[in-house]
Amino acid sequence: MAKRTALYQExxxxxxxxVEFAGWEMPVQYSEGLAAEHEACRNSIGLFxxxxxxxxxxxxxxxxxxxxxxxxxxxxxxxxxxxQYTVMCYDDGGCVDDLIIxxxxxREFFICVNASNTEKDFEWIKSHAPAGVSVEDVSRQYTQIAxxxxxxxxxxxxxxxxxxxxxxxEIKYYWFRKGRVLGEPAVIARTGYTGEDGFEIYVRxxxxxxxxxxxxxxxxxxxxxxxxxxxxxxxRTEMKYPLYGHxxxxxxxxxxxxxxxxxxxxxPDFTGKKALxxxxxxxxxxxxxxxxxLGRAIPRQGYALERGGASAGIVTSGTFSPSLKCGIAxxxxxxxxSEIGTRVDVIVxxxxxxxxxxxxxxxxxxx
Amino acid sequence: MEFPNDLxxxxxxxxxxxxxxxxxxxxxxxxxxxxxxxxxxxxxKTGRTLAPHETFGVVESIKAxxxxxxxxxxxxxxxxxxxxxxxxxxxxxPHGDGWxxxxxxxxxxALSTLMNAEDYKKYVESLK
Numbered sequence: 001m002a003k004r005t006a007l008y009q010e011x012x013x014x015x016x017x018x019v020e021f022a023g024w025e026m027p028v029q030y031s032e033g034l035a036a037e038h039e040a041c042r043n044s045i046g047l048f049x050x051x052x053x054x055x056x057x058x059x060x061x062x063x064x065x066x067x068x069x070x071x072x073x074x075x076x077x078x079x080x081x082x083x084q085y086t087v088m089c090y091d092d093g094g095c096v097d098d099l100i101i102x103x104x105x106x107r108e109f110f111i112c113v114n115a116s117n118t119e120k121d122f123e124w125i126k127s128h129a130p131a132g133v134s135v136e137d138v139s140r141q142y143t144q145i146a147x148x149x150x151x152x153x154x155x156x157x158x159x160x161x162x163x164x165x166x167x168x169x170e171i172k173y174y175w176f177r178k179g180r181v182l183g184e185p186a187v188i189a190r191t192g193y194t195g196e197d198g199f200e201i202y203v204r205x206x207x208x209x210x211x212x213x214x215x216x217x218x219x220x221x222x223x224x225x226x227x228x229x230x231x232x233x234x235x236r237t238e239m240k241y242p243l244y245g246h247x248x249x250x251x252x253x254x255x256x257x258x259x260x261x262x263x264x265x266x267x268p269d270f271t272g273k274k275a276l277x278x279x280x281x282x283x284x285x286x287x288x289x290x291x292x293x294l295g296r297a298i299p300r301q302g303y304a305l306e307r308g309g310a311s312a313g314i315v316t317s318g319t320f321s322p323s324l325k326c327g328i329a330x331x332x333x334x335x336x337x338s339e340i341g342t343r344v345d346v347i348v349x350x351x352x353x354x355x356x357x358x359x360x361x362x363x364x365x366x367x
Numbered sequence: 368m369e370f371p372n373d374l375x376x377x378x379x380x381x382x383x384x385x386x387x388x389x390x391x392x393x394x395x396x397x398x399x400x401x402x403x404x405x406x407x408x409x410x411x412k413t414g415r416t417l418a419p420h421e422t423f424g425v426v427e428s429i430k431a432x433x434x435x436x437x438x439x440x441x442x443x444x445x446x447x448x449x450x451x452x453x454x455x456x457x458x459x460x461p462h463g464d465g466w467x468x469x470x471x472x473x474x475x476x477a478l479s480t481l482m483n484a485e486d487y488k489k490y491v492e493s494l495k
Contacts, residue, residue: 028430029403033403033404034403034404034428034429034430035403035404035429230403230429230430233430234429234430296407297407298406298407298427298432300432319429319430320406320407320427320428320429322429327407349409349425
Protein backbone atom coordinates (compact mmCIF):
# COMPACT_ATOMS: atom_id res chain seq x y z
CA MET A 1 0.00 0.00 0.00
CA ALA A 2 1.54 3.25 -1.13
CA LYS A 3 1.97 6.03 1.41
CA ARG A 4 0.00 9.23 1.10
CA THR A 5 1.19 12.72 1.95
CA ALA A 6 -0.90 15.06 4.09
CA LEU A 7 -1.92 16.76 0.83
CA TYR A 8 -3.47 13.67 -0.79
CA GLN A 9 -7.02 15.05 -0.63
CA GLU A 10 -5.82 18.41 -2.02
CA UNK A 11 -4.39 16.58 -5.03
CA UNK A 12 -7.69 14.80 -5.63
CA UNK A 13 -9.57 18.11 -5.30
CA UNK A 14 -7.29 19.55 -7.99
CA UNK A 15 -7.93 16.48 -10.18
CA UNK A 16 -4.39 15.23 -9.82
CA UNK A 17 -3.56 12.04 -11.69
CA UNK A 18 -2.14 9.90 -8.94
CA VAL A 19 0.70 7.48 -9.61
CA GLU A 20 2.96 5.47 -7.38
CA PHE A 21 6.44 6.91 -7.04
CA ALA A 22 9.07 5.67 -4.57
CA GLY A 23 6.35 4.06 -2.47
CA TRP A 24 4.18 7.18 -2.41
CA GLU A 25 0.94 7.99 -4.17
CA MET A 26 1.80 11.28 -5.87
CA PRO A 27 0.25 13.50 -8.56
CA VAL A 28 2.09 13.16 -11.86
CA GLN A 29 0.05 16.04 -13.24
CA TYR A 30 -3.21 17.91 -12.66
CA SER A 31 -6.13 18.71 -14.93
CA GLU A 32 -4.46 21.30 -17.16
CA GLY A 33 -1.51 19.08 -17.97
CA LEU A 34 2.23 19.05 -17.70
CA ALA A 35 2.95 21.76 -20.28
CA ALA A 36 0.69 24.31 -18.55
CA GLU A 37 2.23 23.49 -15.17
CA HIS A 38 5.76 23.78 -16.51
CA GLU A 39 4.93 27.10 -18.11
CA ALA A 40 3.32 28.44 -14.91
CA CYS A 41 6.48 27.64 -12.97
CA ARG A 42 8.68 29.30 -15.59
CA ASN A 43 6.52 32.43 -15.84
CA SER A 44 4.78 32.87 -12.48
CA ILE A 45 4.65 30.22 -9.72
CA GLY A 46 4.60 26.44 -9.56
CA LEU A 47 3.52 24.78 -6.31
CA PHE A 48 4.83 21.28 -5.56
CA UNK A 49 4.02 18.77 -2.85
CA UNK A 50 7.43 17.26 -2.14
CA UNK A 51 6.49 15.66 1.15
CA UNK A 52 7.65 12.33 -0.20
CA UNK A 53 11.20 13.58 0.19
CA UNK A 54 12.83 12.30 3.38
CA UNK A 55 14.21 14.32 6.27
CA UNK A 56 16.89 13.11 8.64
CA UNK A 57 17.93 14.95 11.78
CA UNK A 58 21.53 14.51 12.93
CA UNK A 59 22.35 15.86 16.36
CA UNK A 60 25.15 15.72 18.90
CA UNK A 61 28.43 17.24 19.99
CA UNK A 62 30.32 15.70 17.10
CA UNK A 63 27.56 15.98 14.50
CA UNK A 64 29.55 18.30 12.24
CA UNK A 65 32.70 16.21 12.28
CA UNK A 66 30.64 13.06 11.70
CA UNK A 67 28.70 14.41 8.73
CA UNK A 68 31.86 15.78 7.21
CA UNK A 69 33.33 12.28 7.28
CA UNK A 70 30.31 10.93 5.39
CA UNK A 71 29.68 13.38 2.54
CA UNK A 72 31.76 14.80 -0.30
CA UNK A 73 31.21 18.54 0.21
CA UNK A 74 32.83 20.44 3.07
CA UNK A 75 30.15 20.80 5.73
CA UNK A 76 32.56 22.84 7.86
CA UNK A 77 32.21 25.66 5.33
CA UNK A 78 28.58 26.45 6.05
CA UNK A 79 27.29 28.68 8.82
CA UNK A 80 24.19 28.40 11.00
CA UNK A 81 21.08 28.80 8.80
CA UNK A 82 23.01 27.89 5.66
CA UNK A 83 22.30 24.90 3.44
CA GLN A 84 24.64 22.88 1.24
CA TYR A 85 24.19 20.50 -1.67
CA THR A 86 26.32 17.41 -1.33
CA VAL A 87 26.74 13.81 -2.37
CA MET A 88 27.13 10.85 -0.04
CA CYS A 89 29.33 8.09 -1.45
CA TYR A 90 30.18 4.46 -0.90
CA ASP A 91 33.83 3.46 -0.42
CA ASP A 92 34.14 2.81 -4.14
CA GLY A 93 32.95 6.33 -5.06
CA GLY A 94 29.45 5.24 -6.14
CA CYS A 95 26.60 7.40 -4.87
CA VAL A 96 24.43 6.53 -1.88
CA ASP A 97 22.42 9.66 -2.65
CA ASP A 98 22.59 13.40 -3.14
CA LEU A 99 21.34 15.56 -0.29
CA ILE A 100 20.79 19.04 1.02
CA ILE A 101 22.27 19.57 4.47
CA UNK A 102 20.81 22.43 6.54
CA UNK A 103 22.99 23.56 9.43
CA UNK A 104 20.78 24.60 12.33
CA UNK A 105 23.87 24.91 14.50
CA UNK A 106 27.13 23.08 15.00
CA ARG A 107 25.34 20.28 16.86
CA GLU A 108 22.19 20.01 14.74
CA PHE A 109 21.75 19.32 11.03
CA PHE A 110 18.53 18.84 9.10
CA ILE A 111 19.05 16.78 5.94
CA CYS A 112 16.71 16.48 2.98
CA VAL A 113 17.11 13.22 1.01
CA ASN A 114 15.48 11.57 -1.99
CA ALA A 115 12.16 9.80 -1.43
CA SER A 116 13.40 6.63 -3.10
CA ASN A 117 16.46 6.54 -0.84
CA THR A 118 15.09 7.67 2.52
CA GLU A 119 15.34 4.35 4.34
CA LYS A 120 18.66 3.44 2.77
CA ASP A 121 20.15 6.85 3.61
CA PHE A 122 18.84 6.78 7.15
CA GLU A 123 20.30 3.31 7.74
CA TRP A 124 23.59 4.32 6.12
CA ILE A 125 23.97 7.47 8.21
CA LYS A 126 22.85 5.74 11.39
CA SER A 127 25.15 2.77 10.92
CA HIS A 128 28.16 5.10 10.67
CA ALA A 129 27.22 7.40 13.54
CA PRO A 130 29.59 7.41 16.50
CA ALA A 131 28.44 7.38 20.11
CA GLY A 132 26.99 10.72 21.07
CA VAL A 133 25.51 11.46 17.65
CA SER A 134 21.81 10.75 17.25
CA VAL A 135 20.27 10.08 13.83
CA GLU A 136 16.51 10.36 13.51
CA ASP A 137 14.24 9.78 10.51
CA VAL A 138 11.75 12.64 10.86
CA SER A 139 10.24 12.27 7.36
CA ARG A 140 6.72 11.63 8.62
CA GLN A 141 6.76 14.78 10.74
CA TYR A 142 7.08 17.18 7.82
CA THR A 143 5.00 18.33 4.93
CA GLN A 144 7.42 19.79 2.41
CA ILE A 145 6.12 22.26 -0.15
CA ALA A 146 8.16 23.85 -2.93
CA UNK A 147 7.06 27.31 -4.08
CA UNK A 148 8.99 28.03 -7.26
CA UNK A 149 8.94 30.83 -9.77
CA UNK A 150 9.58 34.53 -10.21
CA UNK A 151 6.62 35.51 -7.99
CA UNK A 152 7.27 32.89 -5.29
CA UNK A 153 8.75 35.37 -2.84
CA UNK A 154 5.93 37.87 -3.28
CA UNK A 155 3.41 35.12 -2.51
CA UNK A 156 5.19 33.52 0.42
CA UNK A 157 5.93 36.89 2.00
CA UNK A 158 2.19 37.47 2.35
CA UNK A 159 1.80 34.30 4.42
CA UNK A 160 4.85 34.54 6.62
CA UNK A 161 5.59 36.67 9.65
CA UNK A 162 9.31 36.52 9.08
CA UNK A 163 8.72 40.05 7.79
CA UNK A 164 8.42 41.32 11.36
CA UNK A 165 12.17 40.96 11.74
CA UNK A 166 13.40 39.63 8.40
CA UNK A 167 12.25 39.98 4.83
CA UNK A 168 12.29 36.82 2.75
CA UNK A 169 14.67 38.43 0.27
CA GLU A 170 17.23 38.56 3.06
CA ILE A 171 17.32 34.76 2.92
CA LYS A 172 19.90 34.26 0.19
CA TYR A 173 20.14 31.29 -2.17
CA TYR A 174 20.92 28.14 -0.18
CA TRP A 175 20.21 29.78 3.18
CA PHE A 176 17.19 29.17 5.40
CA ARG A 177 15.40 30.52 8.45
CA LYS A 178 13.08 29.09 11.02
CA GLY A 179 9.97 31.20 10.97
CA ARG A 180 6.23 30.92 10.67
CA VAL A 181 3.88 30.47 7.73
CA LEU A 182 0.25 31.23 8.56
CA GLY A 183 1.34 31.16 12.18
CA GLU A 184 2.66 27.58 11.85
CA PRO A 185 6.31 26.81 12.60
CA ALA A 186 8.27 26.42 9.38
CA VAL A 187 11.76 25.94 8.04
CA ILE A 188 11.92 28.29 5.07
CA ALA A 189 14.78 27.50 2.70
CA ARG A 190 15.69 29.35 -0.49
CA THR A 191 16.32 26.19 -2.45
CA GLY A 192 14.64 24.39 -5.32
CA TYR A 193 14.86 21.92 -8.16
CA THR A 194 13.44 23.99 -11.00
CA GLY A 195 16.00 26.67 -11.89
CA GLU A 196 13.61 29.38 -10.74
CA ASP A 197 13.85 31.58 -7.68
CA GLY A 198 11.80 30.17 -4.86
CA PHE A 199 11.55 28.37 -1.57
CA GLU A 200 11.15 24.94 -0.09
CA ILE A 201 9.29 25.02 3.19
CA TYR A 202 9.09 22.32 5.82
CA VAL A 203 6.04 22.55 8.05
CA ARG A 204 4.33 20.24 10.53
CA UNK A 205 2.74 17.31 8.67
CA UNK A 206 -0.81 18.26 9.73
CA UNK A 207 -0.48 21.93 8.87
CA UNK A 208 0.22 21.02 5.24
CA UNK A 209 -3.35 21.31 3.85
CA UNK A 210 -4.02 24.69 5.45
CA UNK A 211 -0.78 26.16 4.07
CA UNK A 212 -1.12 24.52 0.64
CA UNK A 213 -4.67 25.81 0.24
CA UNK A 214 -3.70 29.33 1.31
CA UNK A 215 -0.85 29.33 -1.21
CA UNK A 216 -3.22 28.20 -3.98
CA UNK A 217 -5.79 30.83 -3.03
CA UNK A 218 -3.41 33.76 -2.52
CA UNK A 219 -1.36 32.73 -5.54
CA UNK A 220 -4.34 32.60 -7.90
CA UNK A 221 -4.08 36.27 -8.98
CA UNK A 222 -0.37 35.68 -9.70
CA UNK A 223 -1.10 32.67 -11.92
CA UNK A 224 0.03 29.91 -9.56
CA UNK A 225 -0.51 26.30 -10.63
CA UNK A 226 -0.05 23.11 -8.69
CA UNK A 227 2.64 21.07 -10.46
CA UNK A 228 3.03 17.30 -10.48
CA UNK A 229 6.03 15.04 -10.71
CA UNK A 230 5.94 15.31 -14.51
CA UNK A 231 6.64 19.05 -14.50
CA UNK A 232 9.13 18.63 -11.68
CA UNK A 233 11.10 16.30 -13.95
CA UNK A 234 10.96 18.44 -17.11
CA UNK A 235 11.95 21.54 -15.09
CA ARG A 236 14.94 19.83 -13.49
CA THR A 237 16.01 18.25 -16.79
CA GLU A 238 16.07 21.68 -18.45
CA MET A 239 18.50 22.71 -15.68
CA LYS A 240 20.57 19.50 -16.03
CA TYR A 241 20.06 18.89 -12.32
CA PRO A 242 20.96 15.27 -11.54
CA LEU A 243 18.39 12.75 -10.37
CA TYR A 244 19.28 9.60 -8.47
CA GLY A 245 18.71 6.57 -10.69
CA HIS A 246 19.54 8.64 -13.76
CA UNK A 247 22.69 10.79 -13.64
CA UNK A 248 23.89 9.46 -10.29
CA UNK A 249 23.51 5.97 -8.91
CA UNK A 250 25.16 3.15 -6.96
CA UNK A 251 27.47 2.50 -9.90
CA UNK A 252 28.07 6.13 -10.93
CA UNK A 253 30.40 8.60 -9.23
CA UNK A 254 29.90 12.34 -8.63
CA UNK A 255 33.09 13.36 -10.46
CA UNK A 256 31.98 12.01 -13.82
CA UNK A 257 28.44 13.27 -13.11
CA UNK A 258 29.84 16.80 -13.22
CA UNK A 259 29.40 17.29 -9.47
CA UNK A 260 33.12 17.84 -8.84
CA UNK A 261 32.22 21.27 -7.42
CA UNK A 262 30.51 19.45 -4.53
CA UNK A 263 33.41 17.02 -3.98
CA UNK A 264 36.13 18.53 -1.80
CA UNK A 265 39.13 16.24 -2.07
CA UNK A 266 41.24 18.64 0.01
CA UNK A 267 39.17 18.24 3.17
CA PRO A 268 39.81 15.58 5.85
CA ASP A 269 39.06 11.97 5.04
CA PHE A 270 35.52 10.99 4.09
CA THR A 271 33.84 7.83 2.82
CA GLY A 272 34.75 7.34 -0.82
CA LYS A 273 37.57 9.90 -0.87
CA LYS A 274 40.30 7.44 -1.83
CA ALA A 275 38.25 6.09 -4.73
CA LEU A 276 37.27 9.58 -5.90
CA UNK A 277 40.91 10.75 -5.86
CA UNK A 278 41.82 7.74 -8.01
CA UNK A 279 38.92 8.42 -10.39
CA UNK A 280 40.00 12.03 -10.78
CA UNK A 281 43.64 11.12 -11.35
CA UNK A 282 42.75 8.42 -13.84
CA UNK A 283 41.77 11.10 -16.36
CA UNK A 284 38.06 10.76 -16.74
CA UNK A 285 36.98 9.19 -19.94
CA UNK A 286 33.36 10.21 -19.84
CA UNK A 287 31.47 13.37 -19.19
CA UNK A 288 27.85 14.24 -18.53
CA UNK A 289 26.62 16.57 -21.24
CA UNK A 290 23.45 18.18 -22.54
CA UNK A 291 22.07 17.17 -25.95
CA UNK A 292 19.54 18.92 -28.08
CA UNK A 293 17.56 17.05 -30.71
CA LEU A 294 18.03 18.57 -34.18
CA GLY A 295 14.97 16.83 -35.57
CA ARG A 296 11.65 15.88 -34.06
CA ALA A 297 12.84 12.76 -32.27
CA ILE A 298 12.73 12.77 -28.47
CA PRO A 299 15.63 11.15 -26.63
CA ARG A 300 14.76 8.98 -23.61
CA GLN A 301 16.62 7.38 -20.70
CA GLY A 302 18.61 4.34 -21.81
CA TYR A 303 18.86 5.24 -25.49
CA ALA A 304 22.34 4.60 -26.94
CA LEU A 305 24.56 7.26 -28.50
CA GLU A 306 26.73 6.79 -31.57
CA ARG A 307 29.16 8.93 -33.48
CA GLY A 308 30.20 7.86 -36.95
CA GLY A 309 28.51 4.52 -36.29
CA ALA A 310 30.62 3.78 -33.19
CA SER A 311 29.25 3.62 -29.68
CA ALA A 312 29.63 6.98 -27.92
CA GLY A 313 27.54 6.93 -24.74
CA ILE A 314 24.09 6.67 -23.23
CA VAL A 315 21.15 8.93 -22.37
CA THR A 316 20.42 9.20 -18.63
CA SER A 317 17.40 11.54 -18.86
CA GLY A 318 15.47 12.63 -21.91
CA THR A 319 12.27 14.49 -22.52
CA PHE A 320 10.49 16.93 -24.75
CA SER A 321 11.44 20.34 -23.37
CA PRO A 322 8.34 22.49 -22.89
CA SER A 323 10.54 25.63 -22.79
CA LEU A 324 12.68 24.86 -25.84
CA LYS A 325 9.96 23.00 -27.74
CA CYS A 326 12.30 20.19 -28.79
CA GLY A 327 13.80 17.00 -27.45
CA ILE A 328 16.61 17.37 -24.91
CA ALA A 329 18.75 14.86 -23.06
CA UNK A 330 21.33 14.52 -20.36
CA UNK A 331 23.85 11.88 -21.42
CA UNK A 332 27.14 10.29 -20.56
CA UNK A 333 29.46 10.55 -23.55
CA UNK A 334 33.05 9.58 -24.14
CA UNK A 335 35.10 12.68 -23.40
CA UNK A 336 36.24 12.85 -27.03
CA UNK A 337 32.65 13.71 -28.01
CA SER A 338 31.84 16.12 -25.19
CA GLU A 339 32.74 19.44 -26.78
CA ILE A 340 29.95 21.94 -27.37
CA GLY A 341 28.76 21.70 -30.96
CA THR A 342 29.65 18.04 -31.43
CA ARG A 343 27.04 16.14 -33.45
CA VAL A 344 26.06 12.72 -32.14
CA ASP A 345 23.33 10.26 -33.05
CA VAL A 346 20.83 9.04 -30.50
CA ILE A 347 19.46 5.64 -31.48
CA VAL A 348 15.69 6.02 -31.36
CA UNK A 349 13.88 2.76 -32.23
CA UNK A 350 16.74 1.55 -34.49
CA UNK A 351 16.97 4.91 -36.29
CA UNK A 352 19.77 7.45 -35.92
CA UNK A 353 18.43 10.79 -34.71
CA UNK A 354 20.86 13.69 -34.93
CA UNK A 355 21.61 15.61 -31.75
CA UNK A 356 24.08 18.33 -30.80
CA UNK A 357 26.07 18.77 -27.59
CA UNK A 358 24.91 22.11 -26.20
CA UNK A 359 25.64 24.44 -23.28
CA UNK A 360 23.74 23.70 -20.09
CA UNK A 361 21.55 24.52 -18.35
CA UNK A 362 19.28 24.25 -21.35
CA UNK A 363 17.14 26.99 -19.85
CA UNK A 364 18.34 30.21 -18.21
CA UNK A 365 15.86 32.30 -16.31
CA UNK A 366 15.53 35.85 -17.68
CA UNK A 367 15.38 37.66 -14.32
CA MET B 368 -14.86 11.25 -22.12
CA GLU B 369 -16.22 10.27 -25.53
CA PHE B 370 -16.95 6.72 -26.70
CA PRO B 371 -18.44 7.09 -30.21
CA ASN B 372 -20.84 4.31 -31.14
CA ASP B 373 -19.63 3.87 -34.70
CA LEU B 374 -16.15 2.70 -33.67
CA UNK B 375 -14.56 -0.60 -32.68
CA UNK B 376 -12.03 -0.63 -29.85
CA UNK B 377 -8.95 -2.53 -28.65
CA UNK B 378 -7.67 -3.16 -25.15
CA UNK B 379 -4.62 -1.11 -26.14
CA UNK B 380 -6.92 1.90 -26.61
CA UNK B 381 -6.93 2.17 -30.38
CA UNK B 382 -10.17 2.65 -32.27
CA UNK B 383 -11.11 1.59 -35.81
CA UNK B 384 -13.84 2.97 -38.05
CA UNK B 385 -14.56 0.25 -40.62
CA UNK B 386 -16.18 1.26 -43.91
CA UNK B 387 -16.38 -1.52 -46.50
CA UNK B 388 -12.90 -2.98 -46.92
CA UNK B 389 -11.15 0.03 -45.42
CA UNK B 390 -10.58 1.13 -41.85
CA UNK B 391 -9.42 4.36 -40.26
CA UNK B 392 -7.45 3.91 -37.04
CA UNK B 393 -6.58 6.22 -34.18
CA UNK B 394 -6.16 6.34 -30.41
CA UNK B 395 -9.13 6.80 -28.12
CA UNK B 396 -10.14 9.83 -26.11
CA UNK B 397 -9.22 7.89 -22.99
CA UNK B 398 -5.76 7.16 -24.46
CA UNK B 399 -5.02 10.76 -25.31
CA UNK B 400 -6.26 11.87 -21.90
CA UNK B 401 -4.00 9.35 -20.14
CA UNK B 402 -0.99 10.32 -22.25
CA UNK B 403 -1.32 14.05 -21.84
CA UNK B 404 0.00 16.44 -24.49
CA UNK B 405 1.13 14.45 -27.52
CA UNK B 406 4.30 16.05 -28.87
CA UNK B 407 5.48 13.49 -31.40
CA UNK B 408 3.97 10.73 -33.50
CA UNK B 409 5.73 8.24 -35.72
CA UNK B 410 3.60 6.58 -38.38
CA UNK B 411 4.25 3.81 -40.96
CA LYS B 412 4.92 4.27 -44.65
CA THR B 413 2.19 3.67 -47.21
CA GLY B 414 2.16 0.08 -48.44
CA ARG B 415 3.34 -1.52 -45.22
CA THR B 416 1.37 -4.61 -44.28
CA LEU B 417 0.27 -5.04 -40.70
CA ALA B 418 -0.84 -8.11 -38.76
CA PRO B 419 -3.39 -7.81 -35.96
CA HIS B 420 -1.69 -6.40 -32.87
CA GLU B 421 1.48 -5.49 -34.79
CA THR B 422 3.22 -2.27 -33.72
CA PHE B 423 2.75 0.37 -36.40
CA GLY B 424 4.23 3.42 -34.75
CA VAL B 425 4.51 5.39 -31.53
CA VAL B 426 2.93 8.38 -29.88
CA GLU B 427 5.03 10.35 -27.44
CA SER B 428 3.86 12.69 -24.75
CA ILE B 429 6.29 15.02 -22.99
CA LYS B 430 7.13 12.26 -20.52
CA ALA B 431 6.44 8.93 -22.17
CA UNK B 432 6.55 6.78 -25.29
CA UNK B 433 3.61 4.53 -26.19
CA UNK B 434 3.50 1.94 -28.95
CA UNK B 435 0.62 1.89 -31.39
CA UNK B 436 -0.90 -1.50 -32.23
CA UNK B 437 -2.90 -2.32 -35.32
CA UNK B 438 -6.39 -3.56 -34.40
CA UNK B 439 -6.52 -5.70 -37.56
CA UNK B 440 -4.69 -7.08 -40.57
CA UNK B 441 -4.25 -4.72 -43.49
CA UNK B 442 -2.10 -2.64 -45.80
CA UNK B 443 -1.39 0.98 -44.99
CA UNK B 444 -3.11 3.23 -47.55
CA UNK B 445 -2.29 6.53 -45.86
CA UNK B 446 -0.79 7.97 -42.69
CA UNK B 447 -2.18 11.22 -41.36
CA UNK B 448 0.50 13.76 -42.30
CA UNK B 449 -1.42 16.58 -40.64
CA UNK B 450 -1.39 14.78 -37.28
CA UNK B 451 2.31 13.99 -37.71
CA UNK B 452 3.14 17.66 -38.20
CA UNK B 453 0.74 18.88 -35.51
CA UNK B 454 0.49 16.05 -32.91
CA UNK B 455 -1.66 18.23 -30.62
CA UNK B 456 -4.45 17.38 -33.07
CA UNK B 457 -4.52 13.91 -31.50
CA UNK B 458 -5.44 15.49 -28.16
CA UNK B 459 -7.93 17.93 -29.63
CA UNK B 460 -9.73 15.49 -31.90
CA PRO B 461 -8.74 11.89 -31.15
CA HIS B 462 -11.67 10.35 -33.03
CA GLY B 463 -11.71 12.90 -35.85
CA ASP B 464 -8.91 14.99 -37.38
CA GLY B 465 -6.41 13.27 -35.12
CA TRP B 466 -6.80 9.88 -36.83
CA UNK B 467 -3.51 8.07 -37.51
CA UNK B 468 -3.68 5.62 -40.43
CA UNK B 469 -6.04 4.34 -43.09
CA UNK B 470 -5.86 0.62 -43.80
CA UNK B 471 -7.01 -1.67 -46.60
CA UNK B 472 -8.33 -4.73 -44.77
CA UNK B 473 -6.70 -8.01 -45.79
CA UNK B 474 -8.41 -10.25 -43.28
CA UNK B 475 -11.58 -9.48 -41.38
CA UNK B 476 -11.13 -12.30 -38.85
CA ALA B 477 -9.69 -10.03 -36.14
CA LEU B 478 -12.70 -7.70 -36.30
CA SER B 479 -14.79 -9.98 -34.14
CA THR B 480 -12.24 -9.68 -31.32
CA LEU B 481 -12.73 -5.91 -31.04
CA MET B 482 -15.03 -4.25 -28.53
CA ASN B 483 -18.01 -2.06 -29.24
CA ALA B 484 -18.37 1.33 -27.54
CA GLU B 485 -20.36 0.01 -24.62
CA ASP B 486 -17.90 -2.79 -23.84
CA TYR B 487 -14.92 -0.49 -24.25
CA LYS B 488 -16.44 2.04 -21.88
CA LYS B 489 -16.92 -0.72 -19.30
CA TYR B 490 -13.36 -1.85 -19.89
CA VAL B 491 -12.00 1.68 -19.30
CA GLU B 492 -14.05 2.01 -16.13
CA SER B 493 -12.71 -1.31 -14.91
CA LEU B 494 -9.18 0.08 -15.15
CA LYS B 495 -9.84 2.87 -12.67
